[in-house]
Amino acid sequence: FEYAVRVRLNEAGFHDVEHDAEAAPGTTRVVLLGDSMIAGMQVPLESTFARQLAAHLDDAAAGRFEIINCGVDGYGTAQALRMFDGRCASYEPDLVVLGLYYYNDVLDNYYAGGSTNHPLAYRCGRPYFRLEGDGIVATIGDAEAAERTAGERLDRILRVSYLYQMIRPYYSKGKGRAFLNREIYSLDQSPAVAEAWEITRRLVVRLNERVRAHGSELLVMLVPSRWEIYPDWGAADWGRIDARDMDRPVRMLTAFLEDQGIPALDLKPFFLEAAARSEEPLFFRHDPHWRHPGNGVTARAVETWLREHRASLFPADPARRSDVRPAAE
DSSP: OOOOOOOOOOTTSSSSOOOOSSOOTTOEEEEEEOSHHHHOTTSOGGGSHHHHHHHHHHHHSTTOEEEEEOOOTTOOHHHHHHHHHHTGGGGOOSEEEEEEOHHHHHHHTOGGGOOSSSTTTTTTTOOEEEEETTEEEEEOOGGGTOOOOHHHHHHHHHTTSHHHHHHSOOOTTTTOOSOOGGGGGBSSOOHHHHHHHHHHHHHHHHHHHHHHHTTOEEEEEEOOOHHHHOHHHHHHHHSOOTTBOTTHHHHHHHHHHHHHTOOEEEOHHHHHHHHHTOSSOSBOSSSOSBOHHHHHHHHHHHHHHHHHHOGGGSOSOGGGOOOOOOTTO
16 A cells, blocks of 8 residues: 556557657667566656656757656566567667566576566466576476366466465466575575576576667666665565675676676666665665655666766756766766
């Protein structure tokens, strides 16, 4: 009960304004990929990161950018890859921003992980990838070949109820849960977590290849969880957090992306600085998503990155700058 929002989807099915098939002349198109953190259906449309970013850039860059939000609730990196191939490449973007919410994306990318982020995932044929040699291959899991029993058909119908999902979580036909989301912060990580990380890395490489093949550039935006920004919340929700390394995912991803030559934007410094000077929480307390100010912090961070890497698209007048890069950087 932390929010009540009337959601409007555009004709393409995204939480966004309408976009023409072709960009206006002289416009730089930016496509956003990711999960519910990017979709932003917990706040009104104008408060989402995408629309706040568009508003900042309209003011700062005289309408030279068009922001297209293709984020979808429950998506992992595999679905972002499929979304780009199937739908978003047709926008012919100049820049693709992948919002990597590593807290649950790593588990969502792992078929045997038993993610509860999308309880219908297996039954609906959601694509996953597994390691094979130096690459990855797609699979939709056991349900692809299995004949559904009457009980399984009834189970699929009942999972429309969120209460039923919570009472009877579905973990890959009894395989059990390989790990919990928060184990990505653990000091000692299991082989399953290591495998999920490797799948995630290979998915990012595959997406980067696809994006470059379409003449665009990929920016991976590293999205922190609320427990990283508000450690007291972590202690309250999980108990002791001193057995966890809350910076480990960012260190791993930053080193990997640098090695691959893929641009990265770490949101964590921006959120820590904003949280230190704001009495208003950037996240909802119990729901994991950004409130209006958190969406705003993300918009300013991406604007700062664009100013640093697309400076020619911004006016030269320093009075119009709104750079908010944290002093620590």
